[in-house]
Amino acid sequence: MTTGVASHAPARGLVGRGKRLLRPLRHSGPARLLDRLEGLINAEVRAGRLPPYTLRGHVGPTATFHSAGREFFAYFRELAALEPHESVLDFGCGVGRMALPLEAYLGGSYLGIDPNRRSIEWCRAHIGARRPNFRFEFADMYNRRYNPTGAVAPAAYRLPVDAVDFAFATSVFTHLLQPEVEQFVRELGRVAGRALTTWFLVDGDSPLLPFADGPARYATAEVPEEMVGYERAWVLERLRGAGFGRVEVHPGSWRGDGSGLSYQDVVVAWRT
Ligand SMILES: C[S@@+](CC[C@H](N)C(=O)[O-])C[C@H]1O[C@@H](n2cnc3c(N)ncnc32)[C@H](O)[C@@H]1O
Numbered sequence: 001m002t003t004g005v006a007s008h009a010p011a012r013g014l015v016g017r018g019k020r021l022l023r024p025l026r027h028s029g030p031a032r033l034l035d036r037l038e039g040l041i042n043a044e045v046r047a048g049r050l051p052p053y054t055l056r057g058h059v060g061p062t063a064t065f066h067s068a069g070r071e072f073f074a075y076f077r078e079l080a081a082l083e084p085h086e087s088v089l090d091f092g093c094g095v096g097r098m099a100l101p102l103e104a105y106l107g108g109s110y111l112g113i114d115p116n117r118r119s120i121e122w123c124r125a126h127i128g129a130r131r132p133n134f135r136f137e138f139a140d141m142y143n144r145r146y147n148p149t150g151a152v153a154p155a156a157y158r159l160p161v162d163a164v165d166f167a168f169a170t171s172v173f174t175h176l177l178q179p180e181v182e183q184f185v186r187e188l189g190r191v192a193g194r195a196l197t198t199w200f201l202v203d204g205d206s207p208l209l210p211f212a213d214g215p216a217r218y219a220t221a222e223v224p225e226e227m228v229g230y231e232r233a234w235v236l237e238r239l240r241g242a243g244f245g246r247v248e249v250h251p252g253s254w255r256g257d258g259s260g261l262s263y264q265d266v267v268v269a270w271r272t
Helices: 013-027 029-041 053-059 062-078 117-130 178-191 232-241
Strands: 087-091 109-114 134-138 164-169 192-199 211-213 216-218 228-231 246-250 265-270
Touching: 029 053, 053 062, 053 117, 062 164, 087 178, 109 117, 117 134, 164 178, 178 192, 178 232, 228 232, 232 246, 232 265
Parallel strands: 087 109, 087 164, 109 134, 164 192
Antiparallel strands: 192 265, 211 216, 216 228, 246 265
């Protein structure tokens, strides 16, 4: 299964430059108009079972929105033993790609946190309205790509919970810089019994992530948050240091060697 949190590899060259230039238009008048038009023809969008096009585009390829959610729902149960009665934290929940398939399963509690206000508003208005045990919180953290006007430095951020059974962060650490990753891994260790996170784990040099900065590797030096990898040993050390005694790595296919569970590397960490 490799549809997953796929294709967060930034487009290169002219295409990449064009996409970056057009990104601010995603929340512009024409983009909203596009969303409204889609709502007229797409019953799933109208029913609040699928977020509008521009919000889907914010978290990954629009074509694999549902399949990525289903894929990770299976990993939550099969790799991280998620049970319906448990409490769950979705860190960097985006527009509910992972929350949607959990809706029918989770009787415990769900908390989604994200610094993208429009995504949180959509999740509250639709998923939260259907399922009162699903809560969504806006975290006004700065991120050059996702929340450029954010007020709080992510490295000072504290999760607004004390304990959850299971936390996950899909396609989040692949966009964050080192101080933020350090803080969030520490925070996950503070609150979560076990955690599933996705990464681009690097051993030595990576042709896809040619720019090195300490343990971090970037695809582009211009906007590092487009795609960030970390040295495998550094990540495992951080997770163990945060209190996760058992850490399992399920390599992804992003390296292009033809194998992999998902696209990104999936890491499941257990407090033991
Ligand atoms: C590629 S999207 C993935 C969203 C979601 N996890 C999913 O798999 O659909 C990355 C998400 O990370 C969020 N994000 C960016 N900076 C963040 C930060 N400092 N803390 C938490 N989330 C952040 C973005 O707003 C965005 O929703």
